[in-house]
Amino acid sequence: MAKIFKALSNPNRLELYLKIAKAHEASFETGCECFVTDLIDSLNIGAPTISHHIKELSNADLIFTEKRGKFLICRVNEKLVAEVSKLLALQNTPE
Secondary structure: OHHHHHHHOOHHHHHHHHHHHHHHHHHHHHOOOEEHHHHHHHOOOOHHHHHHHHHHHHHOOOEEEEEEOOEEEEEEOHHHHHHHHHHHHHHOOOO
C-alpha cells in the first residue's frame, strides 16, 4: 500500500493516473485506448517527465503498459484498484 500511495503522492503523477483511468473508463464505450502521445498533448509536462511518471506508476503496479509499434499504451490495473478499494472500505467500517 505504501508503494501505491507514494506513487500517487506526486501531483503530476496523480493527474496522469487519473487521465489514464478516465481514458480506460471511456474505452469501454468508444473502443479507444490511452496512448501516451495523447497524454503528452493533454498535460503541460514534457515527454521525458511523463515517461518517468509512467514508469513509477507501472513500478507501483497501478498501470500496465504495452508497446504497439512505436506507440505506448497504458491501462489501469483493475485488480489492484479493487484490492485497494476493498482495503480502504475495511478501514471505514464502524466497529
